[in-house]
Amino acid sequence: YKDTETEILVNMIPVGSEQATRAYAEAAIRGGAAFINGIPVFIASDPTGYWPKRFFDAGLPVLGDDVKGQFGATILHSALTSLMRDRGIIVEETYQLNVGGNTDFLNMKMEERLSSKRVSKTKAVTATLDNGDRYIYDGKVRIGPSDYVPFLGNTKVAYIYIKGRSLLGFPVELDVKLKVDDKSMFAAVMLDVIRLAKLSLDRGLRGPIHEASAYYFKHPPKPVRSPLEARILLEQFITGKQRNTVIENIVSYTQ
Ligand SMILES: NC(=O)c1ccc[n+]([C@@H]2O[C@H](COP(=O)([O-])OP(=O)(O)OC[C@H]3O[C@@H](n4cnc5c(N)ncnc54)[C@H](O)[C@@H]3O)[C@@H](O)[C@H]2O)c1
Known part of the structure; x- marks a missing residue:
């Protein structure tokens, strides 16, 4: 160099x-x-x-x-959990499932290559929650690449689910689907x-x-x-x- x-x-x-x-x-x-x-x-x-x-x-x-990514699953998910925390919603559990059809997703079918990816993506979300590591220890968060769908090509689809509680324990649930060009x-x-x-x-x-x-x-x-x-x-x-x-x-x- x-x-x-x-x-x-x-x-x-x-x-x-x-x-x-x-x-x-x-x-x-x-x-x-x-x-x-x-x-x-x-x-x-x-x-x-x-x-x-x-x-x-x-x-x-x-x-x-x-x-x-500019407007990918991570920034959207962490913005939502951060907003819920800000509005006094206690997040109870959440997942983010991602599918795509490029070589990155094909490579990520090998779970043994994924440990750092899961840590990285998960911590980006739990960092926005109070006592965020608790969600990891309690098994209340699951985030990561989930499958390879060849015909999607460069399109990445993310499914985000968050369940929380508001005043007096009333439930708040959110399901979001995001579709973007990964590259x-x-x-x-x-x-x-x-x-x-x-x-x-x-x-x-x-x-x-x-x-x-x-x-x-x-x-x-x-x-x-x-x-x-x-x-x-x-x-x-x-x-x-x-x-x-x-x-x-x-x-x-x-x-
Ligand atoms: N939205 C995104 O595209 C995005 C976001 C965040 C992180 N990433 C990460 O960026 C990385 C690349 O993503 P991608 O979609 O371009 O993957 P890709 O599989 O399309 O490209 C990876 C490239 O790296 C080359 N390569 C493999 N081993 C190499 C080595 N030892 N030295 C030099 N080159 C090598 C491959 O030949 C290939 O051209 C992945 O780890 C991905 O998770 C991508």
Whole structure:
């Protein structure tokens, strides 16, 4: 990458490509490129801190993980659960079933490649709920790719169900069907993210750019409680009002 003077490396390979994604992250660091991780392997949000520190030490920004489509199932589902929480509805159980007909969905028929994808998609929704991890422990949430339907091609269909309780326990139930073109949902987001990676490079930022990641990724380094919160964080980052990321990163990665 050094020879090609690549500034930004975008990782968009099949779900479950754990080793290949780490190899590309390593290549970005060695080649001096910013890294955008569009898939559910935890690099920007690596819970061990290894990859965040590697990018920080290399003086390079990393944005991720797992792209959230422009108006896909994740943003719609988390907006609905966030709205219900905001309006005092106690969510009791929820699922999001997704089907599609492209190679991504064919690949995701292999359940053993899916563990990080399920974590990423599920946490994007439970992060908006009070005590969100409880839904996972209690088996009250099920989210993920559900089947491959070849004739759908690039069309992705998501079925979202949420059951909750209002005042005095009265039931509230929601069933939503969303149909979108999977690739356009991705492309719209990636155009923005590439610009933000360039902005981060120009500002000399290094390590995970969490202010920009929460809006665009399902599994950001720092999850937010609502799409609105992610939006505010992003706007503050772009206009430069956000507190200095470099200083915050220095504190967290040199401890
Ligand atoms: N809406 C979206 O399109 C969307 C949203 C979020 C995340 N993603 C994720 O992005 C990834 C790519 O999605 P897609 O629909 O383009 O999948 P795809 O199967 O159409 O394309 C994957 C490409 O990666 C190539 N590839 C496989 N292994 C590789 C390797 N080791 N090095 C380099 N290239 C390799 C394949 O040849 C193929 O061209 C998937 O992990 C998907 O879940 C997509």
